[in-house]
Amino acid sequence: MGRHKQWLTGPTRRESITFNEFRQVVRRYRPSELLPALAELSLAGGEPPYEGNTLSSVPPWATALAARESVLWGNEHRDAEVTGDSLRVLINAHNDIYERPPTQERDGWAHALMTRLAYEQFPYQESIFEEVSRSHALMVEGASEIAVEVLDDAAWNRLLGAPLGEVVGATFFLQVAANSNNGWFDSDFLDLDDLQSLYDIWPRAVIEDRALQLSSTFEEFKAAYEAVPHPPTGYERYAYNPLIKRPFLRMPDGRLLAPQPRLILRTVSPGALYYRGMDEFGQPFSRDLGNLTEHYVGKQLGAIQPSPELHPEIVYREAKDEKKSIDWFMVLPSVVIMFEVKSARYGLLDRAAVEGYQDRVKALLNKAIDQLERSSNALDSQNPHFAHIPSDRPRVGVVVTGEPYYLANSPWTRDLLTATPFPTLTASLRDIEFLAGLPLDEVELQLVQIANDPERSTWSLGNALDKARGSRSPVLQRAWDAYPWPEALVTAESA
Incomplete structure (x- = not known):
């Protein structure tokens, strides 16, 4: 794994290039030589949490992207040798890709750029x-x-x-x-x-x-890339990488190679x-996953020690209509935490922040926020179905998403959403798993502090939590x- 390490040093790199220029750097090398070198380089970076300057010197998303471009656009009629220095140039070229915001996107450019980078990295x-x-x-x-x-x-x-x-x-x-x-x-x-x-x-x-x-052949890889929607010209960097689904490539000698083994x-x-599952079973699978995700969140919350007072969804009537409350109520001495779970996924084009992605994020999160507010209103109105939930304590709402919405707590996203009379956070399943590893008194203390802190409430919940005070989720450890x-x-x- 050491023969390409000299790429860490070398001449000062240039300042900015276009994505097409990066692609041309990749195309200098035969795929049969570049792809194995990228695999070796990927492994040199180790596993998270990464040490030292790994994320800047060997970003794992850069090797995956270079591998994708090599398969799509490279050919064997190249003479350039793959050396440590050439790998350094390639990685630096990736790090120097620059996007100029289109005029029509300039108002939301920062949010769009950070969304793309978050889902890339x-x-x-x-x-x-x-x-x-x-x-x-x-x-x-x-x-x-x-x-x-x-x-x-x-x-x-x-x-x-x-x-x-x-x-x-x-x-x-x-x-x-x-x-x-x-x-x-x-x-x-x-x-x-x-x-x-x-x-x-x-x-x-x-x-x-x-x-x-x-595994896939080069031809199958190219077909998989073409079969999905692509972001517009200029954002190809964030397009689908078939290595995510099939991380092995069948090389000319018949062996399989994973250019980014972490996948x-x-x-x-x-x-x-x-x-x-969606390809095979369609909507029944989606419904199963929704119900399983709601159940899973309750299982994680129920694993907190000592066991919290936890209440599931309430079916109640409002006027003549039957309604459902949020999914889980956690009753604590100083606060009631209300959890609403959504298993929807960020689409390929949403990850690339293609036009309209903010509307889709807004619709999903506001649906959950509306549910939180209706349940809070039912508590305030003393609806008898909610009699077992204290109505005299402060409340914190938590929207739980089936996969990370990395910027959901940021001011960019919060400004899109309905304001609530109580502090509200968005959390991924990973965040809930971190929460489940904390003692109950820490859950109460930290959630209240984070939700009411103007700065920490804008972070992802996993980053805002002091996880050093906890341990691994017992649910995950048993699994x-x-x-x-x-x-x-x-x-x-x-x-």
Whole structure:
């Protein structure tokens, strides 16, 4: 992994380039040489939390983008050699891409730019432990705890060819194999004597099938890129990267290469499984996931110690209409925290801040805020269905989203939303998981302080929380421990 490290030093870089100029830098090199070098460079950056200057010197999103452009636009009729210095030039070129705001977007340019950058960069900085554990706790455990339409064991076999637990294990195996071999996976690797006992835990056939599911030829990669909507000219940087769904490329010698190995395990995250489920089952899957997400939030909140006073959704009547309250009420000595859960996802074009994205974000979050306010009004009016919820305490509203809306608490987004008579925060499932690891008195203290702090209330909740006072969510830890991780592979992954 060391032969490209000299790229860290070199001449002063230039100040700004267009995306098309960056693409031309990538095209100087044969894909057969550049892609393996990018894989090696990606692994040199390690895993989050990143150390030192990794995010500026080896940004993981930069290697993924360079790999995408190499597959889409590169060819083997190039003479430039891939060296440490050429990689330094390439990464610096990425860091120097500059976007000039179009005149018609200038008013909302800062919000749009930060949205694009957040969805380009933040997912790579998130620990994979939560993503993998959440899939099991949310979709496997959850489906055994509440009624579902389609998401049972047979559905996972239909969707992935094997039970989700086996698929997660097989994906973890591929992650370790790629990390141990500079991004490469060769099926001959499965013949090693030391690995035979692992197949009692994770069937070899599932591993081989998973490798096929997660790989594509160059032609299939290009077709996948063309099959989805693209942002307008000038924003190609933020277009879909097929490596997210299929992180392995089938190289000319038949072996598989992951140019950005960090994407492998993310294919079993809830976000990745969501799109596969929607393609296969449609709206019944969406309804299942909505109900499972609401249940999951309650399970995380119920895991806080000592156990909080927690009340689920209330069905009540207002005039002649039947209505539903917010999803969860947490009654604490000094405050009532109200949680409204939305499982909707940020679309590809929304992540690229394409025109109209603010309207879609506004509509989704305001729908949740309206629900919070209606429930608060029902408390104020002494609606008898709410008699078990104290009406004499301050309230804090929390909108929980199925995936991060990274800028939801920022002034840019807050200015779009309906004002409420009580402080309101937006939180992702990851934020709720952090909250579940805190002692109950810290949950009360920190949520109230954050919600009423003019500055910290504009941060993402996960960043605003003092997580040092807590531990891992017990729900996530149980989900992780449900897998029979072989010690040899866990050791290899953490080495």
